[in-house]
Amino acid sequence: MDEPGLLAANEAFYAAFRARDLQAMESLWARHCPCVCIHPGWSPILGRGPILRAWAAILANESSPTVEGLDPQVVQLGDDVALVLCIERVESLADSGIFAATNTFVREDDRWYLAHHQASPIAVDDSPDEPVAPADLPN
């Protein structure tokens, strides 16, 4: 399992978000595999083009939040597909919140690319320092 590569790809996603760097964000999404992005409260967006147009709007919006991806955990589903679960700490001028995120990566041309992102709000009493149930992986 390429845990270092997956963790680096996951962190690159949040770094691109924080830097509001659309070019970096664009570089992270899969070229060949179909892509899906489910932002909190949104219907699923399907396809690389629509996903990147939505990111362009989000990253250009000054009121968009800053996001950290905390406590990442890699879950390998196949040789070339893996999830990285993490807890997103989201802060904006208006609000803040904690989200559970699944980032699904596929390996293309020997590099990990995002194929799916979904973030869901979780109860605020879930401390971001200890967010995930005791892992008994592999199960």
Add this chain to the structure above:
Amino acid sequence: MDEPGLLAANEAFYAAFRARDLQAMESLWARHCPCVCIHPGWSPILGRGPILRAWAAILANESSPTVEGLDPQVVQLGDDVALVLCIERVESLADSGIFAATNTFVREDDRWYLAHHQASPIAVDDSPDEPVAPADLPN
């Protein structure tokens, strides 16, 4: 792509939920692959055992909602890994809501099993009849 098999596995998940059939639910989750379940508002649950204990509590709870999985769409990520996206219409005595769900299936022993489920609330003006952005798959 085994779209019929994946759609059948996805529908079996919602049928088990509606029937409050823990044995059927148990039969759907992967044996060998690590499993993850993110219920709305919950932190991620990792591992087949903890996931099924949570389902036992949900299915035994008379106030748990009934759920339909509408408009399923298959997104193949690899030979043996695929997402089924759908819109969940959730109804309970107290409340109702619309959720975007990702159900991630892995093929084990020539059968599709759930390895990951995540459901997120989406805005109520997203009609369940037309929930997903125009798909331009493959992208």
